[in-house]
Amino acid sequence: MTDDLPPIEDWWPDLTIGARHELLREPTAELTPRTRQEIQTATGAEVGSDARLADDDVTYVHTQTEQVD
Structure with missing residues (x-):
């Protein structure tokens, strides 16, 4: 649940x-x-046991990765 x-x-x-x-x-x-x-x-917010990333969150995660040589 996002x-x-x-x-x-x-x-x-x-x-x-x-x-x-x-x-x-x-x-x-x-x-x-x-x-x-x-x-x-990190946030003080309760996160449900069925929590998942939203599509926009998945995109964000992929933009935050760094390539390492």
Whole structure:
């Protein structure tokens, strides 16, 4: 459910690398407990157990990746 998430711009910068990798591996899957907890910690908002990224959030995630040589 995408309505459960605060704006991605508010929490993406605060996610650990591990949580970011989880989202990159399966961007349309339900968020893992780890990722939900990190979003809650970053924003203070409760994130539902069935939360998923919206299509715009998936696009945002892909624009935030950096290529490493």
